[in-house]
Amino acid sequence: MADAEPAPPAPPPELYSSAAGEAALRQLYVSTLIDLSFPEERLVPTSFGTGSVVVCGPSDAPPLVVWHGTAAPAPDMLLEVPQLVERFRVYAPDIPCQAGSRSDPALLDPATHAYGRWAAEVVLGLGLLRGTRPPVHVGVSLGALVLLDLAVVKPEAICGAALLSPGMGLEPVTGQKRRMPWQLALGFALYRWLPCAPAAWLALAPMCDEPRRAPPVLDNVKLAIRHCSYFPDAPGPFTDEQLRCLAGVPVLVEAPEHDVFGSAQAAVERARAVWPDCEAVLVRGAKHMPGGRGMRETNERMIKALERTTMATKRAANRRRSLLSYLALAWGIGGFLLSVFSLLVCALNVHRPAGAAGLALLLGSVLLPLHPTPPRWAARxxxxxxxxxxxxxxxxxxxxxxxxxxxxxxxxxxxxxxxxxxxxxxxxxxxxxxxxxxxxxxxxxxxxxxxxxxxxxxxxxxxxxxxxxxxxxxxxxxxxxxxxxxxxxxxxxxxxxxxxxxxxxxxxxxxxxxxxxxxxxxxxxxxxxxxxxxxxxxxxxxxSWWRPFIDWPKQLVPRGAMGSFVRRIGYVPMLAWxxxxxxxxxxxxxxxxxxxxxxxxxxxxxxxxxxxxxxxxxxxxxxxxxxxxxxxxxxxxxxxxxx
Structure with a gap:
C-alpha cells in the first residue's frame, strides 16, 4: 500500500495556450458525448476537486471502469469500443489536466501516488465498492498507468484489469527521468508551427497505425497538440512489489509491437514474470494506437477477457452465498410473520402447558427494555x-x-x-x-x-x-x-x-x-x-400485491370509507408476494x-x-x-x- 497521504497539490498552471483552443476542445467533447446512448455525467467530490464521470450502459449490467489515454477523454474511449457500452455498466472518469477533461484541474504528482489516490476517491464516490464485488477496470495508455497506480493505493477496488498499450508503465525501473520520444517531440513542434494535414500526419504517424483515421479520437489529439501548454507527467515507474498488488486478479496485457512509448517485448516479459497467470499478448505489427485488424483483434480479446472475469467473479460470489447468507437476508421479511404466527399458535393453545409457556415467553420478551447498543453477535x-x-x-x-x-x-x-x-x-x-x-x-x-x-x-x-x-x-x-x-x-x-x-x-x-x-x-x-x-x-x-376492497372487489366498500379505516388502524391490509x-x-x-x-x-x-x-x-x-x-x-x- 502507499505511504501516508500528503496534502492536496497546489492549483496547476493553465493547461490551454488559448481560450479559442480550450473552446474547440470543449465543443468536440460535447459533440462526442451526444453520440453516446443515454450518457449521464456524474460529479464526484474528491480532495483534489470534483471529478467528472461519464456513465452509460444498462444499469443491471456488471460495472466496468474505463481509464482513458492522454488527450483522449472519456467519450472518445467509449465510442472507440461500443461493445463495452452494450455489455457493461460503464463508468469513464475524466483524468484531471487532460485535454478536454471536465474534471477540476489538478496537477497530480506521480511520486506521491496522487493519480492512484484520486482514482480511489472517484471509485469510492461512485459507490462501486458498496456491494460484494468490486468492478473490473480497463486502462488505455495513460489510463493503464492510472490503473496500476490505483492498484498500489487500493487493490481491493479491482477484481480484474485490462491494460492496453501500457507503454512505459511495465518497463523496468531505471531511475532516469522520462522524456517524450524524439519522433513525437519533433512532429508535435512542427504541427504547432504549421498546422496543416502533412504536419499532422508527421506528428501522428510514429504512434498511430492510421494517422488519417476519422474523428473523434485523433481530432482531439491534434487539438491537444496545438492548444495544450504541457502534458502532465504520467504515473510510475512501478517496482515489482508494487505491480504485485494486482496479483490474484485476472490481468490482460495487450502491448503493440511498435509502441513508440516503450518496449512491448519488455512489457510482455515483465507482465508474465510479475503476474504468472496473466494473459500477456504482443500485438504484432501494431503501433501505440492500433488500427484496422489490430484494433479489432485487441478489442475482441479485451471483451472476452472482461466477460470471463465478470462471470468468474459472479460464480465465486454465488458459491460464497451460504445458507447463513439467505437467513441473514430473509429474517427481516419473514421474522415479523413468524413472530405473529407464533403468537397466534400459542394463544390458540394456551390451555396446554406448552402453549401457555410459549405465550408467556413471547409476551415477556415484549416487556424487556430496549438498549440502543446491540450485543456483539447481533451487530455482526x-x-x-x-x-x-x-x-x-x-x-x-x-x-x-x-x-x-x-x-x-x-x-x-x-x-x-x-x-x-x-x-x-x-x-x-x-x-x-x-x-x-x-x-x-x-x-x-x-x-x-x-x-x-x-x-x-x-x-x-x-x-x-x-x-x-x-x-x-x-x-x-x-x-x-x-x-x-x-x-x-x-x-x-x-x-x-x-x-x-x-x-x-x-x-x-x-x-x-x-x-x-x-x-x-x-x-x-x-x-x-x-x-x-x-x-x-x-x-x-x-x-406484487392485492389490497382487499381497494384493488378488488372495489364496489363493496366505498374508497373514502376504506381510507378512513386504513388511517384508523395505521396500516393497509394487503396480501403481498x-x-x-x-x-x-x-x-x-x-x-x-x-x-x-x-x-x-x-x-x-x-x-x-x-x-x-x-x-x-x-x-x-x-x-x-x-x-x-x-x-x-x-x-x-x-x-x-x-x-
Whole structure:
C-alpha cells in the first residue's frame, strides 16, 4: 500500500495556450458525448476537486471502469469500443489536466501516488465498492498507468484489469527521468508551427497505425497538440512489489509491437514474470494506437477477457452465498410473520402447558427494555444482513453531493443532522437499509441515522429488539425530535400508510403522497435540519400485491370509507408476494438517488407559509432527481405522480 497521504497539490498552471483552443476542445467533447446512448455525467467530490464521470450502459449490467489515454477523454474511449457500452455498466472518469477533461484541474504528482489516490476517491464516490464485488477496470495508455497506480493505493477496488498499450508503465525501473520520444517531440513542434494535414500526419504517424483515421479520437489529439501548454507527467515507474498488488486478479496485457512509448517485448516479459497467470499478448505489427485488424483483434480479446472475469467473479460470489447468507437476508421479511404466527399458535393453545409457556415467553420478551447498543453477535449479524440485502438486488446509491454529508478535512465537524425524505414507500421500503448504522461506505452523517418505522413493529416479540438494534425507531414526533436533538439523522418515508393506499399497480407508475404531508417538514424546521430528498428506483417491482376492497372487489366498500379505516388502524391490509409467491422479494436492481440537502430555517414555530414553501421545494427536488436519474437507473419510461 502507499505511504501516508500528503496534502492536496497546489492549483496547476493553465493547461490551454488559448481560450479559442480550450473552446474547440470543449465543443468536440460535447459533440462526442451526444453520440453516446443515454450518457449521464456524474460529479464526484474528491480532495483534489470534483471529478467528472461519464456513465452509460444498462444499469443491471456488471460495472466496468474505463481509464482513458492522454488527450483522449472519456467519450472518445467509449465510442472507440461500443461493445463495452452494450455489455457493461460503464463508468469513464475524466483524468484531471487532460485535454478536454471536465474534471477540476489538478496537477497530480506521480511520486506521491496522487493519480492512484484520486482514482480511489472517484471509485469510492461512485459507490462501486458498496456491494460484494468490486468492478473490473480497463486502462488505455495513460489510463493503464492510472490503473496500476490505483492498484498500489487500493487493490481491493479491482477484481480484474485490462491494460492496453501500457507503454512505459511495465518497463523496468531505471531511475532516469522520462522524456517524450524524439519522433513525437519533433512532429508535435512542427504541427504547432504549421498546422496543416502533412504536419499532422508527421506528428501522428510514429504512434498511430492510421494517422488519417476519422474523428473523434485523433481530432482531439491534434487539438491537444496545438492548444495544450504541457502534458502532465504520467504515473510510475512501478517496482515489482508494487505491480504485485494486482496479483490474484485476472490481468490482460495487450502491448503493440511498435509502441513508440516503450518496449512491448519488455512489457510482455515483465507482465508474465510479475503476474504468472496473466494473459500477456504482443500485438504484432501494431503501433501505440492500433488500427484496422489490430484494433479489432485487441478489442475482441479485451471483451472476452472482461466477460470471463465478470462471470468468474459472479460464480465465486454465488458459491460464497451460504445458507447463513439467505437467513441473514430473509429474517427481516419473514421474522415479523413468524413472530405473529407464533403468537397466534400459542394463544390458540394456551390451555396446554406448552402453549401457555410459549405465550408467556413471547409476551415477556415484549416487556424487556430496549438498549440502543446491540450485543456483539447481533451487530455482526445485522451488518451481514444489510450487506446481503444490498448485494441481493443489488442496490446502487448515487449521491449528487456526497461532500455535503462528510467533511473532507480531518478534525472538522461532521455536518448534520438531516431529515431524509425517502420515496416511495412501496410494499416494503427495503432500500432504507443503506442508511442503517450497520451499512458500509455510507457518509458519516447519514450512517449515524435512525429509521422511522410504524409502532406496530415494536409489538412483535423478538423482532422489536432486532429492529431497534438495526436503527429503527417509532415514527412518533417525540421520538424523532429527540433523535434529531441527539445529533442523529432521521430517515423517514413522508408518504407512509397513505402512500400504500394510493399505490398504482401498473408497472412503471410511481406514486408519492406528499401534498398534504407537512409533519416531516415542520419536524425538520424545528430542529434546523436540512431535508434530503431520496428516491429508490426499482423498489416497487420487488412485490406484487392485492389490497382487499381497494384493488378488488372495489364496489363493496366505498374508497373514502376504506381510507378512513386504513388511517384508523395505521396500516393497509394487503396480501403481498415476491419470488414464487413467497415473502422473498424479486431480484430487481435498485438505484437510490440521494439529492442535495435543502436548507431550512431554524424556527420553533414555523408559519404555514414557511412550511408550505419548504414542502414545495422538497417536492420539486424529488421530481428533479427522479427525472435526472431514471434513464441511468434503467427506468427511462417511468412516471412519478405526486398526490
Amino acid at each position: 449479524f445485522l451488518a451481514r444482513s444489510v450487506a446481503e440485502l444490498r448485494a441481493y438486488f443489488p442496490i446502487n446509491v448515487i449521491y449528487e453531493d456526497e461532500a455535503a454529508f462528510a467533511s473532507n478535512k480531518p478534525g472538522s465537524p461532521t455536518p448534520g443532522p438531516f431529515v431524509v425524505g425517502y420515496e416511495p414507500h412501496s410494499v416494503l421500503p427495503l432500500g432504507m437499509c443503506v442508511f442503517s448504522p450497520h451499512a458500509r461506505d455510507t457518509p458519516p452523517s447519514l450512517s449515524r441515522s435512525v429509521i422511522a418505522a410504524t409502532s406496530t413493529l415494536f409489538l412483535a416479540p423478538g423482532m422489536r429488539h432486532m429492529c431497534y438494534w438495526l436503527g429503527c425507531r417509532s415514527a412518533s414526533r417525540q421520538v424523532l425530535q429527540q433523535s434529531l436533538a441527539e445529533g442523529s439523522t432521521v430517515v423517514l418515508c413522508p408518504g407512509g400508510v397513505a402512500e400504500c393506499f394510493e399505490m398504482d399497480p401498473r408497472q412503471g407508475h410511481e406514486v408519492a403522497f406528499l401534498r398534504s404531508r407537512t409533519g416531516f417538514v415542520r419536524l425538520a424546521m424545528q430542529a434546523g435540519a436540512p431535508i434530503v430528498p431520496a428516491f429508490a428506483f426499482g423498489q416497487t417491482a420487488h412485490y 415476491g419470488i414464487l409467491g413467497s415473502a422473498l422479494p424479486r431480484q430487481v436492481p435498485m438505484t437510490i438517488a440521494v439529492g442535495r440537502p435543502i436548507p431550512v430555517p431554524h424556527t420553533a414555530n414555523p408559519s404555514k407559509a414557511e412550511v408550505q414553501a419548504t414542502l414545495d421545494a422538497y417536492i420539486a427536488a424529488l421530481q428533479g432527481i427522479f427525472e435526472r436519474h431514471k434513464a441511468a437507473a434503467g427506468h427511462a419510461h417511468d412516471t412519478l405522480t405526486v398526490l
